[in-house]
Amino acid sequence: MATQLQTARTGTVTDEVKFVAQAEGQDAGFIRDEIAAGRLIIPANKIHLKSNLKPVGIGRALTTKVNANIGTSSIRSSVEAEIEKMEAALAAGADAIMDLSTGGNLDDTREQLLARCPVPFGTVPIYQVIEGRDVEDIDNKTILEIIERQAKQGVDFFTIHAGVLKEHLPLLEKRIAGIVSRGGALLAKWMLYHNRQNPLYEMFDDLCGILAEYDISFSLGDGLRPGCIADATDDAQIAELKTLGELTQRAQQKGCQVMVEGPGHVPFDQIQYNMEIQQKICHNAPFYVLGPVVTDIAPGYDHITSAIGGTAAAFYGASFLCYVTPREHLGLPNADDVRVGVIAAKIAAHAADVARGLKGADEKDKSLSIARANLDWKTHLAESLDPQTAERMHIEACEQIPVEKLPSADYCSMCGRNWCSVRINKEIRQAIKANGIQKI
Secondary structure, three states, X not given: OOOHHHHHHOOOOOHHHHHHHHHHOOOHHHHHHHHHOOOEEOOOOHHHHOOOOOOOOEEOOOOOEEEEEEOOOOOOOOHHHHHHHHHHHHHOOOOEEEEOOOOOOHHHHHHHHHHOOOOOEEEOHHHHHHXXXXXXXXXXXXXXXXXXXXXXXXXXXXXXXXXXXHHHHHXXXXXXXXXXXHHHHHHHHHHHHHOOOOHHHHOHHHHHHHHHHHOOEEEEOOOOOOOOHHHOOXXXXXXXXXXXXXXHHHHHHOOOOEEEEEOOEOOHHHHHHHHHHHHHHOOOOOEEEEOOEOOOOOOOOHHHHHHHHHHHHHHHOOOEEEOOOOOOOOOOOOHHHHHHHHHHHHHHHHHHHHXXXXXXXXXXXXXXXXXXXXXXXXXXXXXXXXXXXXXXXXXXXHOOOOHHHHHHOOOOOOOOOOOOHHHHHHHHHHHHHXXXXXXX
């Protein structure tokens, strides 16, 4: 069977294209043409499609999507905990899930998560290649074997760090944070030990063969992404990006769908340039960014620093935001951290979509505003991005209103009745409607 890219190039509209078009309120022929041009992907492994996957489109023509990273570590490994985190992410509105597990039984963890995951599911195969082995012992056979194994399980997109080349490593000399990508750092160690080129780059055509067979999308990893704002947009980052541009075309020529991963830590004033240079170098392939985090001084609040950067990134060119949790840089997130991270990234994505003028993007904003102006608390809460938190806060506020007044209360505890501008505005509108402006 052909991939979504190959099928689109024949002019055919697949069922997955129709599903995405309906979800996005777009014409199916337009979605097909964007896929054919390499500007849009539908990560959908043929095996996952046969079970529980509901296709999702990623590209500038569509709403900005949000990914949530979960996964075990060598310190903490519980499949049940990862299922809980995934369910928290999905409940908060995550459009995709990545399993970055490095501890426990990786195959079993992935299998159990995939069985419960109705959205695109991604992994970083090099983690499993390295887990339980010395980096120096990795060989091409092991890499291909594990990628094939994960493909057969139904993984929809793979982060492949094929753009980190041996000749890029001297460019890191002036960096403060060096290589913060786990995959990038491990591959750099392998290249230095063997004095050879990145094996993922050398056997890229073989990888394309496996991914095309299952219609798995490449997520070309940014192994040299900046890990602090001082390292942003440096020679190493741009050199790797140029290689990713080359690999984008090579993969697409093999019929593979491609998106490209990007930074990272980037000062706010450099975000626009980063988004635009990626589109130019990588031929408008969808851009998948981590944050970006716009300042390094806020451990514990990096869901906020990344939401600030994510809004700008999605406005200027990114199609896919990887969430950042409050526990980023501090430890493995729990389910609560995951939920907060997804909500922050969803706010960033939505704010960018509104600013971009996407059709219908501001409809919920308007609906909520009308409810707010009418003191329609039920609709106000229901239309919010996070009804659970909004309702809890509203109930807590209502606890401060006398019980005898609660059933008919047309105000909250923020201003009190006499100072409630929303309530006063309702009186003003009613007076104008009844008497005209001259009688007020």
